[in-house]
Amino acid sequence: MHLEVYEQRDQKGLYAKARARLIKEFAGVSDPYEKPDKTELSIDIRTHSPEEAAQQIIHRLQESGNIVATS
Numbered sequence: 001m002h003l004e005v006y007e008q009r010d011q012k013g014l015y016a017k018a019r020a021r022l023i024k025e026f027a028g029v030s031d032p033y034e035k036p037d038k039t040e041l042s043i044d045i046r047t048h049s050p051e052e053a054a055q056q057i058i059h060r061l062q063e064s065g066n067i068v069a070t071s
Contacts, residue, residue: 002045002046003015003028003029003033005045005046006028006045009045009050014026015028015029018030040060040064041056041057041060043056043057
């Protein structure tokens with residue numbers, strides 16, 4: 001898990017609030033993070049920007065037929 005990256009990208013300050021105990025049972029802070037057994041897509045957020053990650057998600061959804069590309 002890359003909690004440091006999540007905290008850096010947290011525009012709403014939720015991780016700071018969780019660390020100050022203003023939010024209870026926050027994943028990765030007061031509530032343990034449980035890694036999924038199986039994922040359909042994994043993106044390394046240390047090496048990809050949010051925009052690049054979004055493009056990967058869109059591409060995967062198009063490949064699987066869950067969304068249709070429009071021009």
